[in-house]
Amino acid sequence: MKEFELKYGCNPNQKPARIYMESGDELPVKVLNGRPGYINFLDALNSWQLVKELKEAFGIPAAASFKHVSPTSAALGLPLDEKLKRACFVDGVKGLDESPLACAYARARGTDRMCSFGDFVALSDVCDVTTAKLIKREVSDGVIAPGYTDGALEILKAKRNGTYNVVEIDPAYVPEPIERKQVFGVTFEQKRNDCKIDASLFRNVVTKNKDLPESAVRDLIVSLITLKYTQSNSVCYAVDGQAIGVGAGQQSRIHCTRLAGTKADTWFLRQADKPLSLPFKKDLGRPERDNVIDSYINGNETDVTADGVWQNFFTERPEPFTKEEQKAFLASRSGVALGSDAFFPFGDNVERAAMSGVTYVAEPGGSIRDDDVIDTADRHGMVVAFTGIRLFHH
DSSP states (O other), X not given: OOEEEOSOSSSTTSXXXXXXXXXXXXXXXXXXXXXXXXXHHHHHHHHHHXXXXXXXXXXSOEEEEEETTEEEEEEEOOOOOHXXXXXXXXXXOTXXXXXXXXXXXXXXXXXXXXXXXXXXXXXXXXXXXXXXXXXXXXXXXXXXXXXXXXXXXXXHHTGGGGTOEEEEEOXXXXXXXXXXXXXXXXXXXXXXXXXXXXXXXXXXXXXXXXXXXXXXXXXXXXXXXXXXXXXXXXXXXXXXXXXXXXXXXXXXXXXXXXXXHHHHHHHHHTTSHHHHTOOBOTTOOHHHHHHHHHHHHHOOSOOTTXXXXXXXXXXXXXXXXXXXXXXXXXXXXXXXXXXXXXXXXXXXXXXXHHHTTEEEEEEOOOOTXXXXXXXXXXXXXXXXXXXXXOOOOO
């Protein structure tokens, strides 16, 4: 397949639209089912790079959930404890513990379930039946992987009344070193961002605390690889081998840190006893539960515990999850890693990160206020490494 005609571009009025290789070579992808669109392929090709790089860095399966050309989360295929299984709605799933790929997907999809609604999934390894069954249950636009078992492909082809987008990519494909794109008729050209993200980036520890355990190195690598494929400005919180809060596309660094921190807080709070024990009505679907849990924790548009409201979602009225209870629960969190795609210009980013249990930070350094950032981190006992590498992505 040397080109693929798309239904339309970013929007329905943008026709014609296609993907093709300027070299005239075959495309490195095959569409096994469905008809992916322009944004689908942007998500697919960005997310594939992310999971491929995670797999190369750690040697274990990885998965990502992408939405509008940024990851909602990315995760390694590590086992889930019972509370995390419940928070991710995968408790009782047969075969989960035997499939690292399914564990990676459960983590990636389960991190920010509201933002993952209608996502594109990337898998680093051949999709197995267990992973396909998990994907089938969720509202999703498509999946990209280096292959599918016969059973997994049969399951995915039946999803969304047979229209689910299933894309296979050649895992050996390596793009040309120079990449180009057009904006307003002007062609931009640059070298691909092929910088390698590994433990060597964390040698320059600038804080008094220099204790950087292997688990923190792992999580910092996960956060930076995630940022490499996230629309900038961006900040990523990570722990336990997965991105737990991604703040993407903000003009201000502190807004990135706040957004990602709020998502990380919600991820932690979903695993608290009160949200895990909400007495949902049996006929309430997972997307509706996601919205209710978010409102229960964050108190956004609706007080779901209010009289006349709770009856729509629960079999009995749940106790409110007070801000004092949440603050106490979050105060027990620590050991979180945080990566930033550019330097922190002020210490306020470190202050906000500390509120979400951040202990380890990786950022490029180079701000005229680096001393302020370092001093703030020292007050919180954090470890900060200056990587010297910026990771802007547009």
